[in-house]
Amino acid sequence: MIRTLLAAALGLPLMLHAASGGPDDYGYIWKDSDEPGGPVFDWIDITSSGVLVTGLADDNFVGPFVMQTNMPYYWYTVKNMWIGSNGYLVFNPANEASPFPIIPQAGGMEDYIAALTADLTFTGAGNPGACYVYDSPDTTIVSYVNVPFWQQAAPSYTGSNTFQVILNKADSTITIQFQEQMGLTQNNDIVIGIESLSGDIGLQHSADTYPVANYAIRFYAPAVPLLDITDAAMEWLSEAGSRGKVLQRNGPAFPMTLQVLNTGNQSVSNVQVLGQVLNAGGQVQATGTQTIALLDPGVDTMITFPDEFMPAASGTYRFTGNLSGIPNELVLANNSLTQELTVYDTSSVVLGLDWAGTSDDGVGIGWAGGNGGAGVYLEAPYYPCLVTATTIRIASNLTPVGYYMKVYDDDGVGGGPGTLLDSVFVQPADAGAGDNSHPLSSPLTWTEGGLYVSWEMGGENVNIATDIIGPFSLHSFEILDNVWAEYRDRTTEDFHLGLRVEQEPVLDIGCTNYFGLIDGLDLTQPTVVRVWIRNFGNQVANGFPVSYQFASEPVVTENYSGPAIPPGDSSLFSFNAQFLPLNSGAGAFCAWSDLSSDMEQLNDTICVTVNVIAGIFEPVHEPVELVPNPASDRVTLMGVPAGPYRLDLVDLTGRSVFSERFVMGDRHLLDVSRLTSGTYHLQMLGQGSLYTGKLIVAERP
Numbered sequence: 043m044i045r046t047l048l049a050a051a052l053g054l055p056l057m058l059h060a061a062s063g064g065p066d067d068y069g070y071i072w073k074d075s076d077e078p079g080g081p082v083f084d085w086i087d088i089t090s091s092g093v094l095v096t097g098l099a100d101d102n103f104v105g106p107f108v109m110q111t112n113m114p115y116y117w118y119t120v121k122n123m124w125i126g127s128n129g130y131l132v133f134n135p136a137n138e139a140s141p142f143p144i145i146p147q148a149g150g151m152e153d154y155i156a157a158l159t160a161d162l163t164f165t166g167a168g169n170p171g172a173c174y175v176y177d178s179p180d181t182t183i184v185s186y187v188n189v190p191f192w193q194q195a196a197p198s199y200t201g202s203n204t205f206q207v208i209l210n211k212a213d214s215t216i217t218i219q220f221q222e223q224m225g226l227t228q229n230n231d232i233v234i235g236i237e238s239l240s241g242d243i244g245l246q247h248s249a250d251t252y253p254v255a256n257y258a259i260r261f262y263a264p265a266v267p268l269l270d271i272t273d274a275a276m277e278w279l280s281e282a283g284s285r286g287k288v289l290q291r292n293g294p295a296f297p298m299t300l301q302v303l304n305t306g307n308q309s310v311s312n313v314q315v316l317g318q319v320l321n322a323g324g325q326v327q328a329t330g331t332q333t334i335a336l337l338d339p340g341v342d343t344m345i346t347f348p349d350e351f352m353p354a355a356s357g358t359y360r361f362t363g364n365l366s367g368i369p370n371e372l373v374l375a376n377n378s379l380t381q382e383l384t385v386y387d388t389s390s391v392v393l394g395l396d397w398a399g400t401s402d403d404g405v406g407i408g409w410a411g412g413n414g415g416a417g418v419y420l421e422a423p424y425y426p427c428l429v430t431a432t433t434i435r436i437a438s439n440l441t442p443v444g445y446y447m448k449v450y451d452d453d454g455v456g457g458g459p460g461t462l463l464d465s466v467f468v469q470p471a472d473a474g475a476g477d478n479s480h481p482l483s484s485p486l487t488w489t490e491g492g493l494y495v496s497w498e499m500g501g502e503n504v505n506i507a508t509d510i511i512g513p514f515s516l517h518s519f520e521i522l523d524n525v526w527a528e529y530r531d532r533t534t535e536d537f538h539l540g541l542r543v544e545q546e547p548v549l550d551i552g553c554t555n556y557f558g559l560i561d562g563l564d565l566t567q568p569t570v571v572r573v574w575i576r577n578f579g580n581q582v583a584n585g586f587p588v589s590y591q592f593a594s595e596p597v598v599t600e601n602y603s604g605p606a607i608p609p610g611d612s613s614l615f616s617f618n619a620q621f622l623p624l625n626s627g628a629g630a631f632c633a634w635s636d637l638s639s640d641m642e643q644l645n646d647t648i649c650v651t652v653n654v655i656a657g658i659f660e661p662v663h664e665p666v667e668l669v670p671n672p673a674s675d676r677v678t679l680m681g682v683p684a685g686p687y688r689l690d691l692v693d694l695t696g697r698s699v700f701s702e703r704f705v706m707g708d709r710h711l712l713d714v715s716r717l718t719s720g721t722y723h724l725q726m727l728g729q730g731s732l733y734t735g736k737l738i739v740a741e742r743p
Contacts, residue, residue: 066146066245068116068271069264070236074257081260085221086206088183092176095184097455098127100163100192101139101520102527111179114214114263116238117271117307118340120153125173125184127527129158131207134239135283137530140228145235146244148375153239157207157218158253160232162189165523166198182209191227194410201225205253214263220253236261239305240273240373273306274313275376276363277342286382286397286515287361288421295350296383298330300363303342306372311336314367319351319383322358327351333367351383358399359383360513382513386423391580391609394433395420396540397515398508403535406437406505409522415445415498416506416537417459417519417526419452426489427543431481432466434497435507435538442470443501447480449541450494459494459526473504479542487546496521497539507538550579551586551607551637552645555697557614558725558732559631559650560690566655568620571598573633574692575615577607578645587636588615592654593629602635612694623654664733666726672738679710679726687728691737694721714739 062080064071073080097104105124112119120133128138132154140161143150164171171189176182185206190199202224208217216236230250237244247259278284279300289296298317304310313334319327330347337343351359365377386393397418408414432447447466454460464482472478497506498521508531518529518537529535557572571590577583584606589599598619607613621631634647667681679689684706691700699717704710706728719741726733 063247064245065264065268067243067269068238069266069268070116070245070261071264072245072247072259072261074259076257081217081258083219083256083258085219086183086185086208088174088176088185088206089172089187092174092183092185095125095173095175097525098125098164098171098173099525099527100127100165100522101137101161101530102127102522102525103132103135103137104527105135107175107177109177109182109209111211113182113209113211116243116263117267117269118239118305123182123184125175126154126159127164128162129156129160129186129189129203129205131155131157131184135528137528139530140231142231142233144249145233145237145246146242147237148241150241152237152241154237155207155216155218156233156235156237157184158186158203158205158220158223158232158234160203160227161192162186162203162227163192163199164189165525168197169199170202171199180210180212182211183207188222191225193228198411201227216261218259220255220257222255223253226252234259239376241375243269267307269372270308271306271372272308272310272368272370273304273372273376274310274337274365274368275303275305275373276365276379277301277303279361279363279379279381284379284381284516286384286513286517288395288423289353289383289385290423291353291356291385291387291389293353293388295352296361297350298328298347298361299344300379301342301344302334302337302365304337304339305376307339309336309338310334310368312367313337313365315345316364316366317345317347317362319359319361321355327359353383353385356385356387358513359385380513382515388424392542392544393423393427394540394542395423396433396536396538397517398435398536398538398540399511401509401511402435402437402507402538403510404437406507408499408503408505410502412443412499412502412504413523415496415521416529416539417494417496417521418515418537418539419492419494419517419519420541421492422488423543426487426546428485428546429482429488429493429541429543430485431479431542432495433477433479433538433540433542435477436473436475437505437507438475438503439470439473439505440503441501442473443499443504444468444470444473445500445504446496446498448496448498449482449486450496452492452494459496463493467500477538488543493541494519494526495539495541497537508535509538510535545580547581548579548641549581549583549637549639550577550641550645551583551635552576552578552642553588553633553635553648554612554645555648555692556633556650557692557723558690558727559652560688560698560701561650562653563650563688563727564653564655565621565623568622571617571621571633573615573617573648574612575602575607575635576612576645577609579641580609582606582608583637586638588617588633589636590617590621590631590633592621592631592652593627595625599636623656626654626656628653664731666724666733666735668724668735668737672740673714674740674742675713675715677712677714677737679706679712680708682706682726682731682733683729684708685729687726687733689724689726691717692723692725694723
């Protein structure tokens, strides 16, 4: 009574009279505990029988809680439930914060029960608020106990609210009970009601009105619905949640998979389904169409189109799914979905990972009190990679103040942020507006799963920039009092927040081919051993031993000290010590590199089988005349003595592309029409000499 008189004196709205309401467009009505035939207030204490809900903070939600059995709700049933800190239950993951919209209202959060939807909070030192959930095959109960309203002044909360929602699956009723209500919320912003997934069908009990203690409201489903609902929805793209995906340039193809659900209570037929991948310029990269002949109420179907997206260029893409061809459909907004696809060039030594594009709203967001932050979940473009820094764009930092940059493993509950891997405090002098990169305290190797990155304010008046041009990743989070929640505007914004990753240092050198030595070659004279060395790693290589050996003869080892070999390149190494054919015989002629910490030793060695004949000839190396050169079809070889020869063409990687034996007259015609354009090394062995030349194969018109 004291609370009632005080509120009346302040001119605040209270529920003082018996009432009922409805029906809404579907047929739901409500009655309260003062209405004849209405519910009787009968509080059910689940603090011992239920499960304590953890993770609730300020303006966040947790879940899903999977009910044992489906709850009939409007023209469909629900099984997964998320619990909001602001006093609501929602059947699709969504976050709602003050100001709260009236019910019904399409757009924003939909498919929910507003029990006492107000600016409640579970944060602040000594906050007594708690939440419990109880579930059985016929009943699910969620109780909010001693939960206060949020206020900016210390201790950041005021008042107390104890209420519960009872979902009766046997009779499809929804009961909301209020055991206690004390205190005021800002702007008296309170909503109580239910809303369907369509958004524009729902039933509001009250708005901006405080419930009294020991009061109950019950929502009744219609025995006969007032509407026949024809509606199908694009349920998800790729997988449930339709969150952003990371792809590799020239990597595996991306399958265009989506799922369609009949969300109405009428069968639909001949539904046209279109899936497309578009680049940033809106150009179609892959497309697929399919017709669903029949889809009954509550039934879903998954479609994988034959066409796949081949990520040939890095950049941001969007995968879209669209439905059409459904006459008299109630809801059109759920006929389309878009998923962000980010393609990275994994050959780049350094990559910046984030979901944001170049756009910036110029304002950004921060949290009152300076105790909030933002987070993103990132996928690796490849494994392993080295994480060296966090990246962020600061929209403004007026004071200025510092902030924390943190990296978490995804080993938390439900794949959430778990183990803290790195934390760096950025001093105010280094926290100015613009794009900033902050080195980790120690680089870490990313070998599996995903990582969470957070920006946490070190004081007030600092804002992180947001990207407001789609597609959006749905991988963004807001952080209040160290509690993570999906960002309330994640469907329309991405944070400029990410990681800088580098290729894990890989040292890998190997011998790939000889120049002048081939299987079956007769060695009759001292021979210069030349071998192609390729850098298979991602670090520049130099100063390593290279060896050769014939059969069981002594090993010859020299140090490569030529030009440093960049990653992916090759270099032709010539041993100073010639091979001397001192003993006749056949055997393996092998060359190999010996780089310290070599990653892969299987590519270190190259071998050919040769015949060594102890000879008496001195080595003679002469050039061969090539006409024309460059050539596109045929080239004439001249300027060498007549007789039998072995000819070999080797490309710049050391790979043999052509070999033949022939008898030379005054000239020999060589057909190069099947070779790709480029530069080749030519060598002819015969008549006691090695004749060499450089052949350029020109592009053909």
